[in-house]
Amino acid sequence: MEIIFLKEVDSTHKYLKTLISENGFTKPLAIVTTNQTNGIGSRDNSWNGIMGNLFFSFVVSKNDLPNDLKIESASIYFSFLLKEILKDLGSNVWLKWPNDFYIEDKKIGGTITTLSNDLLYCGIGLNLQQVSDIYGFLDINIDMHVLLEKYFESIFSGITWKCIFSKFQIEFSPSKNFKTTINHEKVPLLDAILLEDGSLMIDNKKVYSSR
Numbered sequence: 001m002e003i004i005f006l007k008e009v010d011s012t013h014k015y016l017k018t019l020i021s022e023n024g025f026t027k028p029l030a031i032v033t034t035n036q037t038n039g040i041g042s043r044d045n046s047w048n049g050i051m052g053n054l055f056f057s058f059v060v061s062k063n064d065l066p067n068d069l070k071i072e073s074a075s076i077y078f079s080f081l082l083k084e085i086l087k088d089l090g091s092n093v094w095l096k097w098p099n100d101f102y103i104e105d106k107k108i109g110g111t112i113t114t115l116s117n118d119l120l121y122c123g124i125g126l127n128l129q130q131v132s133d134i135y136g137f138l139d140i141n142i143d144m145h146v147l148l149e150k151y152f153e154s155i156f157s158g159i160t161w162k163c164i165f166s167k168f169q170i171e172f173s174p175s176k177n178f179k180t181t182i183n184h185e186k187v188p189l190l191d192a193i194l195l196e197d198g199s200l201m202i203d204n205k206k207v208y209s210s211r
Contacts, residue, residue: 001028001058001152010038012057013112013123020059025119028156030058032148036125053131054144057123060155065120069161072208073198075099075113078122080164081154082111085147091140095168097175097189097200098209101126105177106136161198169194182207 009015012031019029036055062071069077079099086093086101096102099111109126127137172194179186182202193201199208 001030001156003030003032003148003152006031006033008035008037009033010036012036012055013114013121016057016059017116017121020119025059025061028058028060028064028152030056030148030152032056032144034144053128053137054126054147055124056148057121058152059119059121062115062118062120064156066158066160070197071115071120073098073161074115074120074122075111075209076168076198077161077164078113078124078155079111080168081159082124082151084167085150085154086138086140086142089140089142089147091138093138094171094174096178097172097180097192097194098198102174103136103139106134108136108138165196165198168198 006012006015009031012033016029016031019031033055034053035051065074065077076095076098079095079101083093083095083101092103093108094102096107099113100107101109109124111122111124113120113122115121127135128142129137131137176189176192179188180200181187187202189200189202191202195201195206199206201207
């Protein structure tokens with residue numbers, strides 16, 4: 001994974017897509033910054049933060065990912081890999097379905113994933129320090145370079161979706177205390193049933209992550 005560090009950028013996701021559009025895709029690439037001024041969040045919301053937090057986007061080919069991974073569940077896959085690394089480093093972070101990072105009951109970050117021409121683009125934001133009273137922040141100090149190195153190693157290590165899902169399934173229950181947005185409406189997850197492909201069964205309807 002080639003990593004480009006930027007002092008400041010409007011959106012790592014937009015920057016990366018423009019770069020690939022202009023130069024083509026030759027190998028996995030990541031754009032990293034600690035100052036994102038006009039980022040993209042879920043459902044086209046803005047995703048910004050104060051200087052010093054971590055924002056990065058990366059692109060990989062579908063062929064780089066496990067054969068058993070459905071694209072619809074890629075956000076869960078990428079998010080859970082990062083959660084596991086943070087947990088190994090001593091954090092109490094957990095993953096709310098499908099791709100929000102939480103410390104206790106406060107969101108500290110999230111993931112968006114988009115597919116374009118067999119290329120998967122993933123953007124991740126993580127609060128390393130206090131942004132507001134509404135959001136939390138990571139409960140450990142990290143070396144950003146070490147974290148990214150470990151994370152990208154895990155992506156290309158061949159960990160299967162089956163392995164990730166078996167762990168996520170065990171840790172899914174805290175998500176039931178929250179809501180998720182489906183068709184622009186907040187829907188409780190209390191009675192949601194997690195299916196093997198990462199989707200949810202809610203009111204007899206199958207729901208995939210839209211991020």
